Amino acid sequence: MSTLTRHSKPTRQARTPALGAAAKKRAAAFTVSHAADARFVKRGLRSYFEYRDLGIARASAGKVVAHVIRARPEKAPHGAWHRHDCKLQFVYVLKGWVRFEYEGVGVVTMRKGSCFQQPPNIRHREIAHSKDLELLEIVAPADFETLDA
Template identity: 60%
Template sequence: MAFSIQHAQDGEFKFDGLRPYFEYRDLGIQQATDGLAVMHVIRAREGTHATGEWHHHKVSLQVVYVLKGWAIFEYEGQGQHRLEAGTCVHQPPGIRHREIAHSEDLELIEIVLPANFETVTSPA
């Protein structure tokens, strides 16, 4: 494990993540923890929209914290929830969920353990 610090001007957003309607800014945690965890800022890509596919992640921890804007997610057994700036969600391991919509200015932080995890898409 290594010390890591990243300032806003150090990182750039890239279109290289799990969802085509988001851009991701890596915060250096995967490298610092030797793959134990990953943490990134995610923001909405201009002119794109959520596709709403049901899926789950093979993880031991997934936490989302909304910095700006809003998103509507649906969680199996929990219903739909509007996440707004200041909302923190712990998505239990394996919970099926989907994003229904988001604002153009959505930004959130996501922390996941382990860093390299599998996403499984499932039928509605």
């Protein structure tokens, strides 16, 4: 694992929505999310993506979040360097392709069927993606922070 170098003081960029105290206290619950009932929203960490919540954050009492992310064809990625303050970030490419640049790694292109796990706090940026990109992303904890880097 590479050592991160800060080029500027990190600032808080975004935090996933917090769960209520009652949800955090209860045990894990059973949940189902069907594609036929899928609802994508245009709000989330990145304006060039739409997000489909899979209900895992609520079911796991905030331990994990899982969502399907898909590209908004009318929007281009911004490519700003950032990092995620989390314990785990796993991504599986469902459709299309995406290209990232990672500090200490270089440029990596992932295509349909590729999966990757980013080490916590690795400095990275998205360079480009296909108009039909769809990803499954799983992050722990659910209320992780994204910081400018």
